Amino acid sequence: MTVYDIIFYLFAAVTLISAFFVVTNRxxxxxxxxxxxxxxGVAGIYVMLGADFIAVVQLIVYVGxxxxxILFGVMLTNKIVNVEIKTGTIHALPASIVLGLFAGAIGxxxxxxxxxxxxxxDPVPTTAAIGSMLINxxxxxxxxxxILLLIALIGAASMARR
Amino acid sequence: MLTVGxxxxxxxxxxxxxxxxxxxITRKNAxxxxxxxxxxxxxxxxxxxxxxxxxxxxxxxQIIALFVIVLAAAEAAxxxxxxxxxxxxxxxxxxxxxxxxxx
Numbered sequence: 589m590t591v592y593d594i595i596f597y598l599f600a601a602v603t604l605i606s607a608f609f610v611v612t613n614r615x616x617x618x619x620x621x622x623x624x625x626x627x628x629g630v631a632g633i634y635v636m637l638g639a640d641f642i643a644v645v646q647l648i649v650y651v652g653x654x655x656x657x658i659l660f661g662v663m664l665t666n667k668i669v670n671v672e673i674k675t676g677t678i679h680a681l682p683a684s685i686v687l688g689l690f691a692g693a694i695g696x697x698x699x700x701x702x703x704x705x706x707x708x709x710d711p712v713p714t715t716a717a718i719g720s721m722l723i724n725x726x727x728x729x730x731x732x733x734x735i736l737l738l739i740a741l742i743g744a745a746s747m748a749r750r
Numbered sequence: 751m752l753t754v755g756x757x758x759x760x761x762x763x764x765x766x767x768x769x770x771x772x773x774x775i776t777r778k779n780a781x782x783x784x785x786x787x788x789x790x791x792x793x794x795x796x797x798x799x800x801x802x803x804x805x806x807x808x809x810x811x812q813i814i815a816l817f818v819i820v821l822a823a824a825e826a827a828x829x830x831x832x833x834x835x836x837x838x839x840x841x842x843x844x845x846x847x848x849x850x851x852x853x
Contacts (some may be wrong), residue, residue, distance in 0.1 A: 589753075596754045600762050607766055607789055611773035616782060623785055630792045633762065636754075637799045639812050642819075646795075649819050654788065654826045661781050661830040665837040675779035678846055683775040691768040698760040705756055706806035717809055718816070726813055733820050740824035744831040 596636050603629030614674050616662050620655065627651050638711030641718050759800035766793035780833045780843040784826065791822045 606625035613619045627650040634643035722730045766789055773786030795815040802811020837843050840850070 593754045596758065600758070603762065604765055604769070607769045610785055610789065611769050611777070611782075616779060619782060619785060623788070626789065626792070630766075630796065633759065633796055634799055637759065637796075637803045639799045639803075639815070642795075642799060642812050642815050645816060645819055649823055650788070650792075653823055657826050657830055658781060658784065661784075661833055664834055665781065665843050675777055675782055676844070677776050678778055680776050683772055687768045687772050687775075690771075691764055694764045694767075695761055698757055698764060703756050703804070705804045708803050708806045714809060714812060718813060721809055721813055729817065733817060737820065737824055740827050744827040747828075747831040748834050750835065 592636070596633075599629050599632035599636065602626075603633065614677075616666075616675050617659075620659050620662060623658070624651060624655055627655065638708075638714070640711075640713060641715045756800060756804040759796055763793040763796040763800070766790075766796070778844040778846055780836070780845050780848075781830075783845060784829050784833075787829075788822060788826070791818055794818060 603626055606622045606629065609622040610619045610626060613622060627646060631643040631646040634640075634646060770786045770789030770793065773789065774783050777783055777786065795818050798811040798815045798818070801807065802809070833843055836848060840848065842848070
């Protein structure tokens with residue numbers, strides 16, 4: 589095992605264990621904080637895959653944006669008397685059986701498929717290349733995403749104010 | 751087997767997807783359902799970037815992952831606005847009790 593493998597298993601363990609606590613913890617605020625560790629672990633996995641820019645975007649957008657939004661959502665939709673904000677669970681047993689079967693099936697398919705892996709070159713900084721692709725090949729999608737974000741912003745603000 | 755390759759990333763993605771799906775199905779609170787959706791989107795992103803690296807597709811997978819992150823941000827904003835509106839109307843965001851459209 590090389591150092592790369594050890595760091596990979598570390599990030600994988602952080603991601604999966606904290607994701608498990610996100611979906612099983614009864615306290616919503618604790619779930620939100622475990623979600624923080626999940627996002628950090630996924631960002632680490634992106635770094636292991638040589639995607640440095642995506643990892644930083646993941647941290648900024650998810651941890652800095654979506655997680656704060658979720659925490660505000662928790663605070664605005666509960667009568668807060670203390671930090672114990674509980675939530676119930678329904679259909680836990682059938683869901684775990686079905687999803688265990690699902691994960692087993694897909695996992696077996698992944699492990700038994702003979703993936704054609706091309707030896708990829710060593711990781712290089714990707715930010716400049718991504719920037720030039722965004723304003724060349726993907727210019728239309730980039731602009732459309734800008735319009736989409738504007739529409740989402742206006743829609744969310746007008747819906748929440750009403 | 752212990753050397754990290756494509757399958758390791760795919761297995762992590764599968765487990766993360768299943769956990770997110772479990773959250774979507776079993777949690778009552780609408781915000782917890784939203785957290786499950788974020789886990790699912792993250793697992794999809796891991797798949798995109800893993801295939802981009804091990805299939806030697808250049809940067810296209812990473813750019814698609816970037817678009818997915820943007821869509822996730824827009825989705826979270828809209829979903830929270832809807833949840834806050836529901837809370838204002840019926841002071842409850844448990845997804846199994848919001849059934850006034852059924853009557």
